[in-house]
Amino acid sequence: MEDLINKYKGRGFKLTPQRIEILRFLEGNTSHPTAEDIYREIKKKYGTVSFATVYNTLQALKERGELLEVTIDPERKHFDPNSTPHHHIICGSCGKIEDVFEDYSGALKLPEKVLEKFTATGNHIDFFGICADCKN
Amino acid sequence: MEDLINKYKGRGFKLTPQRIEILRFLEGNTSHPTAEDIYREIKKKYGTVSFATVYNTLQALKERGELLEVTIDPERKHFDPNSTPHHHIICGSCGKIEDVFEDYSGALKLPEKVLEKFTATGNHIDFFGICADCKN
DNA sequence: ATTGTATAATGGAATTATTCCAAGATGAGA
DNA sequence: TCTCATCTTGGAATAATTCCATTATACAAT
Numbered sequence: 001m002e003d004l005i006n007k008y009k010g011r012g013f014k015l016t017p018q019r020i021e022i023l024r025f026l027e028g029n030t031s032h033p034t035a036e037d038i039y040r041e042i043k044k045k046y047g048t049v050s051f052a053t054v055y056n057t058l059q060a061l062k063e064r065g066e067l068l069e070v071t072i073d074p075e076r077k078h079f080d081p082n083s084t085p086h087h088h089i090i091c092g093s094c095g096k097i098e099d100v101f102e103d104y105s106g107a108l109k110l111p112e113k114v115l116e117k118f119t120a121t122g123n124h125i126d127f128f129g130i131c132a133d134c135k136n
Numbered sequence: 137m138e139d140l141i142n143k144y145k146g147r148g149f150k151l152t153p154q155r156i157e158i159l160r161f162l163e164g165n166t167s168h169p170t171a172e173d174i175y176r177e178i179k180k181k182y183g184t185v186s187f188a189t190v191y192n193t194l195q196a197l198k199e200r201g202e203l204l205e206v207t208i209d210p211e212r213k214h215f216d217p218n219s220t221p222h223h224h225i226i227c228g229s230c231g232k233i234e235d236v237f238e239d240y241s242g243a244l245k246l247p248e249k250v251l252e253k254f255t256a257t258g259n260h261i262d263f264f265g266i267c268a269d270c271k272n
Numbered sequence: 273a274t275t276g277t278a279t280a281a282t283g284g285a286a287t288t289a290t291t292c293c294a295a296g297a298t299g300a301g302a
Numbered sequence: 303t304c305t306c307a308t309c310t311t312g313g314a315a316t317a318a319t320t321c322c323a324t325t326a327t328a329c330a331a332t
Contacts, residue, residue: 013307014299035289050311054289057309071262074207076289089246089254100250107243110225110263114236118225118265124205125261127246129254150279150328171318186282191319193280212318274332281326292315298307 002034018042018049022057026067026081029042032088032097034076072097072126093134100127149196154178154185158193162203162217168224168233170212208233208262225263229270236263 008015008023019041031037035054042049058079060065070078072090078097087100108123140159144151145154157178167173171190178185197203206214208226214233216224223236244259 009300012308016299018310036329048311050313051290052292052312053310067209069208071207074205074213075212076249079254089250089256091254092257098250098253100246102245102247104240104243107240108261108263110236114225114234114263116268118227118263118267119271120225120263120265121228122264123261124264125244125259127244127250127254128257128258128260129256131139132252135255148279152280152328154281182281184282186284187319188283188321189281276331277327277329279326279328282324284322286319287323288317288319290315290317293311293313295311297308297310298306300306302303302305 013064018046020055021045022054026061026079027076029081030099032070032078032080034078036076038079070097085122087125087127089129091131091132091134092128096131096133098131100125149200153220154182154189155193157181158190162197162215165217166235168206168214168216170214174215193217206233221258223263225265227267227270228264228267232267232269234267236261 005015006011013019022038025033025038025041033041035051035058038058039049039051039054042054058067061081062069066081066083068080068083070080070088072078073084080099082099085098085103087102087104088097089100090097104125105123110118110120140163141151141156142192144159147164149155151203158174161169161177169177171194174194175187177184178190194203197217198205201220202217204216204219206216206224207213208224209231216235218235221239223238223240224233225236226233240261241259246254246256
C-alpha cells in the first residue's frame, strides 16, 4: 500500500481516496474485472463513487501502460493490471478469464504476404476452453 | 448467387430478399465489416431494412457456424464470413483488419498449469501493427 | 396456383456499456 | 496555508445491441 502511493507520487497522477481504492483493488488482481466489477467494489467503501471516476482512472492507468484492456469477451471490456506480456484463456461456459504465461513469440512469425502490408508491433493470443468448474 | 440460394434451400433458413442481399454482401468479403457497415450496404437496395434484421441474420449465420465474430477491435464487433480457421492483424492507426492465414497450432501448446484447469477448445491470435497506408 | 403457418421484417422502445459535461471539491506543490 | 490544476460527481448524451408487438411473407402442403 505504501508502495502503491509512492509509485504514483510526483508523477502528475493525483492520488485521491477513490483512486487509491481502485489501485488497491487492482494490485495483483488476476480476475480480469470489468468496469462494473470495479465500480461495485469501490462503491462498498465510497458509496458515491461514479462510473466516470472508474473510467477516468482506468483511462489514466492505460495511458501510463500500467493497465491493459482485454478484448477476449465480446460482451464487455475486461481490465488487467498485469502489463507484462502474456495471453488469456476464457471459459466458453462461465466466461472466467485466466492468464497464460508462456512465450510463443518465436513461433508467431507473420507470413511474407502480411509483412509486405503491415509492420508488426505485437500480438495477443485468445485461448478458448471449458474450465474444470464448468465441466461438472 | 445461385450457389448461395441452393446452399440455404430446405435447411430451415428462410431466404428473404434482405437476407439474400446480406449473404451476397458477405460472400467472399474480407473487409471484416461491422453491423453498421452491413446495415448501410443493405439499405442502399432495401431502404427500410432495420438493424434488427441485420442482427437477426448475423445471429442465424453464427449459429450455423458460417460467420465468426471478430473481437480484435475494442470499440465494436466485426464479422467474418470466412469460417475456416485463421487469425487477424489490425492496424493500430486506421483500424483496418486483414486475415492471417498461417497455421500456428503446433506451436500453441498450453502450459500444464493451465491444462489442469481448462480443456482447450481453440485459439485465435490478434496481431497488431501499422499498415502501409498509415506509415505515410 | 392457393393457402396456412411458422418464420422474418419492421420501427421504435429498451438495455447496456461507455463517454461527456458542468459544477463543486480537493490533492499537492509553492 | 493558499492556489489551481486536476478530480469527483450525477446526470445527460451516445453508441452498440437487443427486445417486442405488429405486419408481412417464404415456402411446404394441398
